[in-house]
Amino acid sequence: QKEVEQDPGPLSVPEGAIVSLNCTYSNSAFQYFMWYRQYSRKGPELLMYTYSSGNKEDGRFTAQVDKSSKYISLFIRDSQPSDSATYLCAMSQGGKLIFGQGTELSVKP
Amino acid sequence: GAVVSQHPSWVICKSGTSVKIECRSLDFQATTMFWYRQFPKQSLMLMATSNEGSKATYEQGVEKDKFLINHASLTLSTLTVTSAHPEDSSFYICSARDPGLAGVGNEQFFGPGTRLTVL
Numbered sequence: 578q579k580e581v582e583q584d585p586g587p588l589s590v591p592e593g594a595i596v597s598l599n600c601t602y603s604n605s606a607f608q609y610f611m612w613y614r615q616y617s618r619k620g621p622e623l624l625m626y627t628y629s630s631g632n633k634e635d636g637r638f639t640a641q642v643d644k645s646s647k648y649i650s651l652f653i654r655d656s657q658p659s660d661s662a663t664y665l666c667a668m669s670q671g672g673k674l675i676f677g678q679g680t681e682l683s684v685k686p
Numbered sequence: 687g688a689v690v691s692q693h694p695s696w697v698i699c700k701s702g703t704s705v706k707i708e709c710r711s712l713d714f715q716a717t718t719m720f721w722y723r724q725f726p727k728q729s730l731m732l733m734a735t736s737n738e739g740s741k742a743t744y745e746q747g748v749e750k751d752k753f754l755i756n757h758a759s760l761t762l763s764t765l766t767v768t769s770a771h772p773e774d775s776s777f778y779i780c781s782a783r784d785p786g787l788a789g790v791g792n793e794q795f796f797g798p799g800t801r802l803t804v805l
Contacts, residue, residue, distance in 0.1 A: 585727065613796075620692075620779050620796040621730070665729065672718070672783070674794060676729040 583677030596653040600666035600677045609669035612651045656684045692797035707765045707800045709780030715760035716782035724777040736763045770804040
């Protein structure tokens with residue numbers, strides 16, 4: 578079993594839709610939870626990070642962490658074609674990042 | 687956020703040759719840098735942790751004699767793929783840790799990646 582599981586998709590939604598991306602994990606020692614966006618042939622860029630359980634909102638993005646269920650989510654409201662990318666969840670332990678496989682998202686105009 | 691650059695952005699080489707990839711932190715000093723490898727439609731897999739002035743720490747299954755890492759200054763780490771073979775073709779990404787942000791979970795900044803194709 579991988580430490581971090583993420584559905585690779587692809588996920589296709591119409592413009593304006595609410596997108597829900599999820600990851601599960603097995604290691605309860607993970608402390609920080611990140612979401613990265615990666616455009617094709619580019620390095621990942623940090624979208625959001627959270628510590629412990631709870632919600633965090635930044636514009637159209639909301640990150641949720643449920644440590645009791647070992648489940649994290651990223652919601653994108655009013656999705657735009659420019660949101661089309663691969664979204665990777667990542668978890669931090671001892672300074673190292675463990676990434677999920679990434680979900681490929683396509684937002685159709 | 688801080689800026690990390692990589693050079694070259696892509697490289698094609700013949701089998702058996704060695705290729706060097708540079709990773710630079712442009713506006714901060716990075717005592718620690720990380721090297722990742724990403725195959726198509728796969729996740730980023732950590733290869734090694736590079737600490738300035740000391741030997742790199744390699745992840746299990748990564749050949750340290752094949753992937754030579756040097757972190758000679760606080761702003762530069764290099765990855766050399768020695769005697770490259772077609773199976774080494776991949777997207778290599780570095781990240782640099784900003785020590786000023788250590789402990790807050792968002793201190794790693796990623797470079798744009800280097801696409802290596804070995805013929």
